[in-house]
Amino acid sequence: MRVRVDDDRCEGHGRCYAVAPELFEPDEIGNGVAVGDGTVPAGMERAARLAAENCPEQAVIIEEDA
Amino acid sequence: MGLHDKVTDWATDFDHTDEEWAADPYPIWDELRATCPIAHTERYGGVWLPTRAEDVAEIAYDTERFTSRSVVVSKFRPPMELAPQGIAPPISSDPPFHKGARRLLLPAFAPQAVAKYEESTRAYCHELIDAMGDAAVVDAAEGYAQFIPVRVIANMLGLPESDGDRFRGFVHHVLEGVDKSMEERAAGMMELFGYLEEQIEDHRANPRDDLITYLLQSELDGEPVDGFHVARTIGLLLIAGIDTTWSAIGASIWHLAGHGDDLARLVAEPELLPMAIEEFLRAYAPVTMARLVREDMDFKGCPMKADDFVLLSFPAANRDPDAVERPNEVIIDREVNRHSAFGLGIHRCAGSHLARLEMRVALEVWLERFPRFELADPDGVRWSGGQVRGPRELPLRILGS
Numbered sequence: 261m262r263v264r265v266d267d268d269r270c271e272g273h274g275r276c277y278a279v280a281p282e283l284f285e286p287d288e289i290g291n292g293v294a295v296g297d298g299t300v301p302a303g304m305e306r307a308a309r310l311a312a313e314n315c316p317e318q319a320v321i322i323e324e325d326a
Numbered sequence: 327m328g329l330h331d332k333v334t335d336w337a338t339d340f341d342h343t344d345e346e347w348a349a350d351p352y353p354i355w356d357e358l359r360a361t362c363p364i365a366h367t368e369r370y371g372g373v374w375l376p377t378r379a380e381d382v383a384e385i386a387y388d389t390e391r392f393t394s395r396s397v398v399v400s401k402f403r404p405p406m407e408l409a410p411q412g413i414a415p416p417i418s419s420d421p422p423f424h425k426g427a428r429r430l431l432l433p434a435f436a437p438q439a440v441a442k443y444e445e446s447t448r449a450y451c452h453e454l455i456d457a458m459g460d461a462a463v464v465d466a467a468e469g470y471a472q473f474i475p476v477r478v479i480a481n482m483l484g485l486p487e488s489d490g491d492r493f494r495g496f497v498h499h500v501l502e503g504v505d506k507s508m509e510e511r512a513a514g515m516m517e518l519f520g521y522l523e524e525q526i527e528d529h530r531a532n533p534r535d536d537l538i539t540y541l542l543q544s545e546l547d548g549e550p551v552d553g554f555h556v557a558r559t560i561g562l563l564l565i566a567g568i569d570t571t572w573s574a575i576g577a578s579i580w581h582l583a584g585h586g587d588d589l590a591r592l593v594a595e596p597e598l599l600p601m602a603i604e605e606f607l608r609a610y611a612p613v614t615m616a617r618l619v620r621e622d623m624d625f626k627g628c629p630m631k632a633d634d635f636v637l638l639s640f641p642a643a644n645r646d647p648d649a650v651e652r653p654n655e656v657i658i659d660r661e662v663n664r665h666s667a668f669g670l671g672i673h674r675c676a677g678s679h680l681a682r683l684e685m686r687v688a689l690e691v692w693l694e695r696f697p698r699f700e701l702a703d704p705d706g707v708r709w710s711g712g713q714v715r716g717p718r719e720l721p722l723r724i725l726g727s
């Protein structure tokens with residue numbers, strides 16, 4: 261599984277990096293970016309889904325089979 | 327019909343400053359959502375009130391048909407010439423001007439940038455509680471929540487601490503002055519801006535490590551930001567950052583005073599606090615913004631006219647059963663919580679990371695010092711109405727542990 265943030269939708273609410281700090285971090289203006297290449301370590305799938313479900317802008321994208 | 331005549335029909339004649347709304351707006355919104363999801367009033371020259379999450383989101387995203395030229399409902403409409411900047415950029419700005427004015431603020435308000443205010447905020451919260459002494463009944467709104475955001479923003483901007491009282495006086499005058507005459511309000515504003523101009527001049531002469539200096543040294547479209555823009559943006563930070571955060575801290579403490587089980591759980595499991603804060607923000611979202619309709623149009627069957635206001639009710643959206651499970655229950659460990667207390671789209675609250683920090687520190691310190699408390703007089707709680715709703719008087723009885 262892999263995660264990424266859709267730049268066009270993200271407005272920097274910061275819910276993704278609050279809910280799943282292992283998977284997301286803020287950039288210099290507070291927008292979310294995936295840590296590293298966005299690969300979700302085994303066991304972190306639930307955190308990834310929660311990040312997506314908590315993003316008010318629906319900007320967190322999950323690629324299930326990446 | 328007067329501006330503040332008592333409301334008898336919420337679907338066709340609502341008033342968001344009505345006492346009934348201030349005391350408990352949730353049943354009103356639930357009823358409207360089920361029967362008339364976009365309500366209307368002739369008051370204030372015409373206002374619409376959507377209560378469904380879907381409609382609120384659609385309007386927030388549609389900056390073409392809905393302008394931010396004024397985000398506060400009143401009888402007046404700011405002149406068209408002010409667009410696209412508006413009176414207090416970026417909140418009053420539309421695209422494309424909005425982006426640069428907002429970008430100016432974002433780095434200073436990113437989570438890693440606001441973290442440096444945590445320690446001083448914590449020390450100040452302790453000071454406020456120290457000042458309460460051994461009183462058995464204290465006011466968590468008047469004696470605590472209201473002071474925190476004022477001190478934090480003053481520190482951040484770089485206003486001298488010795489000006490604290492003076493500065494609080496200005497802000498109070500501006501915020502609490504809504505019932506004063508236009509002349510009195512204008513005089514209050516002039517005094518505030520006069521003070522800010524002095525401060526800006528002083529910062530220009532003696533640059534230091536604070537937000538006023540940072541703004542003065544920033545560029546917008548390749549030009550240094552002028553003092554006027556800086557003063558208006560500071561004015562916005564004061565208006566947008568103070569009574570909002572005060573309301574959010576107060577509403578959280580009010581909830582805990584009435585729900586001993588949630589209070590005991592947070593004291594026992596402080597790691598739940600960030601999640602609980604999101605739930606308090608959702609359930610008691612303090613801020614309702616507004617837009618102006620740009621041109622006559624039909625919106626979902628509603629004949630909207632140019633310059634009608636539309637209330638962007640994030641608080642009502644957060645209670646929509648089509649968007650949130652069990653919306654009227656406050657569940658402090660709610661895992662999925664896609665709330666819009668800080669808005670949606672391009673105007674997402676620029677101060678949200680600072681506001682969250684203030685809420686967390688304020689609640690951590692309060693719970694540490696007062697692990698048990700209850701409402702001293704449920705009828706003595708007074709809520710502000712209108713577009714920023716929160717407890718303004720909140721008498722609590724402190725219980726021994």
Ligand code: HEM
Nearest residue numbers: 416417566567570571574613615668669673675676677681
């Ligand atoms: C819990 C406290 C707060 C709440 C609930 C809140 C809520 C909001 C909301 C809903 C908006 C969207 C406005 C719109 O769509 O028209 C907004 C915008 C804004 N807020 Fe906050 N706010 C809070 C605290 C703060 C603080 C502490 C600051 C700064 C010191 C701040 C600064 C701003 C600014 C600058 C904007 C305009 C952003 C833009 O237009 O791009 N707010 N706020």
Ligand code: SF4
Nearest residue numbers: 270273274276292315
């Ligand atoms: S939660 Fe969504 S909007 Fe907020 S920073 Fe993360 S991706 Fe961006």
